[in-house]
Amino acid sequence: MFNQTFDSPLIRRIAIVGSGLAGLTAAIQLQGLGHHITVFEKSRGPGGRLAAKRVTGGSADLGAQYFTSRNPEFLPFLRKFAGPDSFGRWQGRFGFQADADKWESFPQETRYVGTPRMTAITRALSEHARVVTETRVGKLARNDQSWAISDTDGNHLGDFDAVIITAPPAQARELLADSGLKNLASHLDDPVSRVLPCWAVAAHFPVSPWVYHEGMRCRHPALFWVANNSSKPGREDEGQWWVLHASPAWTEAHVDTPADQVADKLLAAFRETTGFDTGPDEVVTHRWLYARSEGGEQPGHLWFPDYRLGLAGDWLSGGRVEGAFDSACGLVAELNALAATR
Missing domain, CATH: 3.50.50.60 (FAD/NAD(P)-binding domain)
Structure with missing residues (x-):
């Protein structure tokens, strides 16, 4: 073609x-x-x-967290026009919360990210x-x-x-x-009518707030996705930057809430999910009005x-x-x- x-x-x-x-x-x-x-x-x-935002010591991916490849032409296209060094495998542990106290593993699948940030590809x-x-x-x-x-x-x-x-x-x-x-x-x-909004928060922790997964789907009504951005290839952070994505329903209910209040609420949900109550020491917030499409x-x-x-x-x-x-x-x-x- x-x-x-x-x-x-x-x-x-x-x-x-x-x-x-x-x-x-x-x-x-x-x-x-x-x-x-x-x-x-x-x-x-x-x-x-x-998308990625500059943060102290590097950047944090506040938009798409990773991508997969099912079309056999996709990765060759990226290698040819973006270059083989612009992306790499994210070899993290991924889990989802089956209930409040039980975590299960994501299906095995090769996941890729831009290096050293998602915007490197585009x-x-x-x-x-x-x-x-x-x-x-x-x-x-x-x-x-x-x-x-x-x-x-x-x-x-x-x-x-x-x-x-x-x-x-x-x-x-x-x-x-x-x-x-x-x-x-x-x-x-x-x-x-089917495009969903999403509040995103990047939070820096001097020490790891969660040691079991690098990416996880949460059951908390406020949280949809949480990831250790610093675990992705090409990141050279001191401490760890974590990215929190709010659930679509929660975002719609708080779409006009001030960013600092959104950050406080999502970090509280993160603490409830992980039990970690130290930090963070830096926070960056972004509102996606058009995050992803569902159905139709x-x-x-x-x-x-x-x-x-x-x-x-x-x-x-x-x-x-x-x-x-x-x-x-x-x-x-x-x-x-x-x-x-x-």
Whole structure:
């Protein structure tokens, strides 16, 4: 798939909105097929849910905690374009809380993380694409056979033959609605309702607060996931940084709670779960409004040929990190097949 050629007079210039794994995968593959690609990213750098925050002594992964590989093309793609040193195996012990006092092991599966942080993967991938950062796309305007794209301040960003949106469904729907494409935006009503928020807290402990697992799924009503970030490969921390993810229901109930209060409540839940009551000595908090998708149809990607507009993202393909790659691959394959028929 990656070494095929592409020659179409109709679709040459493509804009991609979002520089997460889906956007960068699509950009790299489409460039390999002969397209001219520009990726627009609202933040200072690429990443999407492969996110990390700087903390004392290093960084902590506050978004996706790890990824697996079931598609045989996924890891070869990462090795080729991100480099073999940008990720590695997380050989931790993983457990889930069967009841208040009983822990059981996760099924055996190879888990990978970015090294020395999750963003290492997308930053390496972004070197193979033209990424325009700190630019929020605000409107798409159809001009004959092309799209005129402008930012939220009304500045013209360029004209393109096709557009691919890889933002979360709520942001994608908003962009489509603001562009007068309410018929397309309506396709996202159900996916938007299924996206779950998540409060995340990174906490530093001078000594280990839990010695039995490096990653664990909790039964506590406030906690969904807890992990020893310092146990991941490439981390050189003094002490241990732990990441706490709140449950979706708890996050929804506390979505507007001040961050310091959220941290206090989640750390209290962590103490109840582990019994450890010393520390932490540093805390970083982040609120994800669009953390992950749950349920609903999973078409893999969406392509509207009459508009030359597509959508890709993990929310269209199972919600896992690898789903972002699968979604982008499916959309690129459809575009390539479309060109072959012309």
